[in-house]
Amino acid sequence: MATAPVMKEAPARSALLSADALSVTFPGRRGGPAARAVDGVDLEVGAGEIVALVGESGCGKTTLARALLGLVAPTAGRVVFAGEPLGYGARALKAYRRRVQLVLQDPSGSLNPRHTVYEAVAEGLRIHGRTQDEHGAVAQALARAGLRPPERFFLRYPHELSGGQRQRVVIAGALALRPELLVADEPVASLDASVRGEILSLLLSLRAELGLSALVVTHDLGLAWNIADRVAVMYLGRIVECGPVEEVLSSPRHPYTRALLSVLPESDGPPVVLAGEPPDPARVPGGCRFHARCQVLASGEADRAGVAHACRTRDLPVLPGAGPHAAACHWARER
Template sequence: MTTAPLLSASGLHVTFPGRRGGPSARAVDGVDLDIGAGEIVALVGESGCGKTTLARSLLGLVAPTAGRVTFSGEPLSYSSRALKSYRKRVQLVLQDPSGSLNPRHTVYDAVAEGLRIHGYTGDEREAVAEALSRAGLRPPERFFLRYPHELSGGQRQRVVIAGALVLEPELIVADEPVASLDASVRGEILALLLRLRDELGLSALVVTHDLGLAWNIADRVAVMYLGRIVESGPVEEVLTSPQHPYTQALLSVLPESGGAPVILTGEPPDPSRIPGGCRFHARCQVLASGEADRAGVADRCRTEGLPVLGRRGGVACHWA
């Protein structure tokens, strides 16, 4: 693994205008994140925490309000030509393969679409066949003339992955890549992503709400809450010894955790009205139980904000 990151976000903010002139929603509210060459990073958090918006911003689909994204040391430019070149090197794999694939296109056309958009001049049939083989659909010629409705859910997801691989990207962003699949198929797709990393040196950002998935696939994990990363580090370190109460709560619901699940009260706050102090304090089980009081940090939790967590990882929590 190289020391310089392949993809890097620095001080990233993404805000959306409020309704009827109301306050802006801070979907991403200060994020530093690195992804190294050949590294798989899991971005974890519950729905609405901003992880998909962060992923879209890293892909150049949403321009940041502040901060910047760099790829191979070069700042990302948002001109049409620069983005087209960038998206050849960084590909997206979406959650729902049925929604990602045009039902009127054959598997061959679905995989070849990226080649045609980018003006590929080599042997198209050979490139499509190789991408399908790498994605585990063999012999590939057997799938060329099939339509999405003729495939299983796992096969459809492999076609989506093949469509990303055909351009030989350096990094893929996978947004909940196995959420819509049966449990028996999930392991196969995760094993495929790991094999692609080992064989091709492919980097990946895997967006998920499932810490069990992160444990099985990632080298590093970043836990996101209300627009910020609140804990990050090597996956074994974070998931065997979580420091942030939010990470502890997410882990507590896994069957293998062995303890009683932590039930968080209420919903995540509105990103247009982020509370003062620690942004998790209104739902924090450590604060609610009196443990933060006993540690002498309860007032800081309620009133003192925390700095953006640096790219070296750690935990953003007064109590921790």
């Protein structure tokens, strides 16, 4: 397993952002059953903590992130920030988004090609009426994002920047409002490998310098190892394993996490090829929601452990949002 590029400091553990029994459903097609995109999730991000939310495409992690940002109203459950439930009125959401900022995957799509770097970073300040020292705030945000001297970038346009510089501009736009938490959706997926480490190191340095918390949404467990304090593995709308990153990724307990780790270059054994595609979120199977693709059940190990029937028929409880290493798996609980 790759080592972290920057030494991570132990963060404070008071909850800053939490999901409490959060569910998000979308209407089914042609009157069919509703799709359970997020299906009962407890998740916490502590003050000064970086949490990685990982899983394959379609597992619900982006919908969960959007719900935590207030971009999607939950069907059930609630989002709590700094001890207060999130309100969905225009004024409450505007105040919330000063404190929680989004960093998107594709910096080219995030930046208006007709706006200069200065205008891109100043946009949030203007929306929130924080223009008293706009020039100084833009310069400070760009410098903190690693674009120095900042004045050199003020009048440049996105097409004049490298991919890494564009992503730093997006991060600077988030930093301009001095948020307490960043939600980064695949923040390095569109960047060259040589630049990814720089952006990850930047996020870690921002945590060290500013006390920023972050929720990093990714399909890349290697990225999670390099940046996160804790990791939450999501499958079919629910967290199936969570805990300190070193424990989860060094000693995974859930067969799904083991399968994801098996395809990393650093993995010792052969890759685990999961059968079929993830089930339709409108038709979540009974029992463990992973059982139809589970290599432990298919190999007979679950039978030998005496849990095969439970795997197929008995649902598992929602994992707690924080705490020790835990997995929603009948087989793991018997080991």
